Amino acid sequence: MDSAERIQAAAKFLLQSPPGEINDVLNDVRNIISDDDSLQEGVLPALQEYNLAQFIIADVPGSEHQSIISEAAKLDGDDNRFLDPRSKTSFRFDHLSLEASDAQPVEPDADAEPFRAALESSTLAYLNSHFHEGVASVFATPGSSSTFTIQVVANKYNPSNFWSGRWRSAYIVDLEAKTISGKILVNVHYYEQGNVQLETNHTLTVPLPPAITPANATASASKLLALIEEEEGKYQTSLNDAYTEMSEKTFKALRRALPLTRSKIDWDRVLGYKLGAELSASKGVFAES
Amino acid sequence: MTDLVDSMLDLMRRLPPTRVEENVTALVNICPDYADDLLGSVDQPLKLKTDRATGREYLACDYNRDGESYRSPWSNEYDPPLDDGTVPTPKLRQLEIKANEAFDTYREMYFEGGVSSVFLWDLDDGGFAGVVLFKKSLSPSASSEPSGSWDSIHVFEAAERGRQAHYKLTSTIMLELVTHSDNGANTAYKKPNSDSPTMDGIKTNGDVSLSGSMTRQTEQDCPVQNQESHITNMGRMIEEMEIKMRNLLQEVYFGKTRDVVYDLRSIESLERQRRQRELQKELVGFMKR
Numbered sequence: 001m002d003s004a005e006r007i008q009a010a011a012k013f014l015l016q017s018p019p020g021e022i023n024d025v026l027n028d029v030r031n032i033i034s035d036d037d038s039l040q041e042g043v044l045p046a047l048q049e050y051n052l053a054q055f056i057i058a059d060v061p062g063s064e065h066q067s068i069i070s071e072a073a074k075l076d077g078d079d080n081r082f083l084d085p086r087s088k089t090s091f092r093f094d095h096l097s098l099e100a101s102d103a104q105p106v107e108p109d110a111d112a113e114p115f116r117a118a119l120e121s122s123t124l125a126y127l128n129s130h131f132h133e134g135v136a137s138v139f140a141t142p143g144s145s146s147t148f149t150i151q152v153v154a155n156k157y158n159p160s161n162f163w164s165g166r167w168r169s170a171y172i173v174d175l176e177a178k179t180i181s182g183k184i185l186v187n188v189h190y191y192e193q194g195n196v197q198l199e200t201n202h203t204l205t206v207p208l209p210p211a212i213t214p215a216n217a218t219a220s221a222s223k224l225l226a227l228i229e230e231e232e233g234k235y236q237t238s239l240n241d242a243y244t245e246m247s248e249k250t251f252k253a254l255r256r257a258l259p260l261t262r263s264k265i266d267w268d269r270v271l272g273y274k275l276g277a278e279l280s281a282s283k284g285v286f287a288e289s
Numbered sequence: 290m291t292d293l294v295d296s297m298l299d300l301m302r303r304l305p306p307t308r309v310e311e312n313v314t315a316l317v318n319i320c321p322d323y324a325d326d327l328l329g330s331v332d333q334p335l336k337l338k339t340d341r342a343t344g345r346e347y348l349a350c351d352y353n354r355d356g357e358s359y360r361s362p363w364s365n366e367y368d369p370p371l372d373d374g375t376v377p378t379p380k381l382r383q384l385e386i387k388a389n390e391a392f393d394t395y396r397e398m399y400f401e402g403g404v405s406s407v408f409l410w411d412l413d414d415g416g417f418a419g420v421v422l423f424k425k426s427l428s429p430s431a432s433s434e435p436s437g438s439w440d441s442i443h444v445f446e447a448a449e450r451g452r453q454a455h456y457k458l459t460s461t462i463m464l465e466l467v468t469h470s471d472n473g474a475n476t477a478y479k480k481p482n483s484d485s486p487t488m489d490g491i492k493t494n495g496d497v498s499l500s501g502s503m504t505r506q507t508e509q510d511c512p513v514q515n516q517e518s519h520i521t522n523m524g525r526m527i528e529e530m531e532i533k534m535r536n537l538l539q540e541v542y543f544g545k546t547r548d549v550v551y552d553l554r555s556i557e558s559l560e561r562q563r564r565q566r567e568l569q570k571e572l573v574g575f576m577k578r
Contacts, residue, residue, distance in 0.1 A: 129560035165549035196501030259398035267521035
């Protein structure tokens with residue numbers, strides 16, 4: 001394997017990192033590749049791809065809040081500048097250290113801003129009422145005043161108890177097509193003397209009721225988030241049903257807790273049974289002859 | 290510098306269990322010198338093979354592999370055939386045949402299907418070692434039905450000490466469960482008197498996958514009367530271990546991972562809970578006065 005192929009393999013490992021474990025994976029990969037110079041250069045695109053896909057959060061410079069690093073937040077032209085619409089600033093983001101710096105003011109699109117701001121305030125209220133430690137960002141779409149992106153991420157990392165988890169949801173609100181389309185992704189990693197992972201993906205499309213209009217920003221935004229709240233609630237309930245099905249049906253069908261006899265195996269008899277089967281088989285042969 | 294194999298094992302403990310084969314192959318390509326260490330310590334899903342001589346299915350893993358060939362426990366033959374493939378001594382082969390019969394009975398009683406295989410090999414110090422394998426897969430008849438697989442890998446060492454034997458057992462169980470859901474426009478489910486217009490035209494689609502492996506070890510001394518005692522001793526130890534691990538898997542898969550989802554998002558409004566707590570505090574304060 002040449003150096004480029006090794007870096008490519010390393011990048012693939014990084015992209016599979018469970019929530020909150022990118023540094024652990026990076027440490028392992030560094031040790032395995034043992035070529036820091038080419039690694040550092042070579043895996044930056046993978047780190048960037050990972051951070052954007054996983055909705056990694058940034059401390060917005062000069063603000064008390066955090067914002068989401070994602071494709072929607074990425075500014076054109078410069079690979080490492082991201083937008084925080086809430087503080088109306090952009091900042092540089094270092095994909096290795098995960099640090100944000102060099103904040104600069106950004107003038108929002110005047111047509112889209114009122115509705116975006118209303119969506120943001122409803123989203124933050126929703127976040128506060130259903131997520132323990134969540135971060136949300138709401139983006140307008142450049143060149144459009146009728147399409148918005150809502151993104152939510154919640155992380156829990158507990159390395160001392162060997163588990164971590166991430167909930168991501170992303171919605172595109174299209175006021176012209178009158179739909180919300182989105183996805184919910186949940187990842188959980190449990191790794192005490194093992195490696196168990198929950199991975200879910202769920203896509204949904206919800207038509208918007210007629211009362212939701214750009215003119216009626218505040219009321220429309222709160223209705224939109226009520227729809228999202230309902231769908232996410234339904235999803236979490238359906239996840240419970242999936243758990244019940246897997247536990248009550250699939251798991252039981254794979255292996256019984258005890259044999260049909262409801263008691264453990266009598267191993268002396270297991271060897272004896274075989275003997276018995278051989279005896280009766282030879283008897284059969286004897287009777288026929 | 291951390292040991293290279295430790296880094297590889299740590300990496301495998303973090304990356305998705307569903308991709309273990311692909312990732313082990315990548316690691317072997319990066320560090321070919323460590324292939325044996327890696328293949329010997331990372332458990333991979335068992336492969337199903339068919340014995341050419343008897344037509345019976347058996348399981349293939351690193352323990353019955355010689356080069357590119359795998360030995361069948363039923364005919365003792367390698368596939369593709371090997372002239373000088375490693376086989377157990379005639380005495381140990383006799384025990385292997387009996388062990389395969391006994392654990393096949395065990396398989397039928399607990400798994401009610403699936404495939405089992407037992408492989409034994411002589412150790413340099415006079416004792417012997419072996420691996421007991423079980424695999425069961427559920428293939429759904431429709432995509433909406435859950436699918437799953439269970440792989441057990443029990444590796445043991447037996448050292449005879451007079452009329453006692455000391456057993457070391459390392460057990461790994463790999464379990465994968467997947468459910469798929471696809472709801473087109475939800476109108477079909479709309480209740481006749483439902484006044485919820487938001488139910489109209491909602492489309493959802495998703496997968497839930499729980500997969501992984503857990504490993505446990507145990508040691509025990511047991512009396513030995515004859516060769517067959519090893520089968521009853523190992524049988525009891527493995528049965529005990531699988532019962533324990535099945536409970537553990539149940540707890541981790543359906544308990545712990547679900548708890549983490551609820552640590553991320555709450556179905557109930559947290560805002561309401563916070564208000565209730567406030568109210569409670571006020572009441573307590575009021576009562577104390």
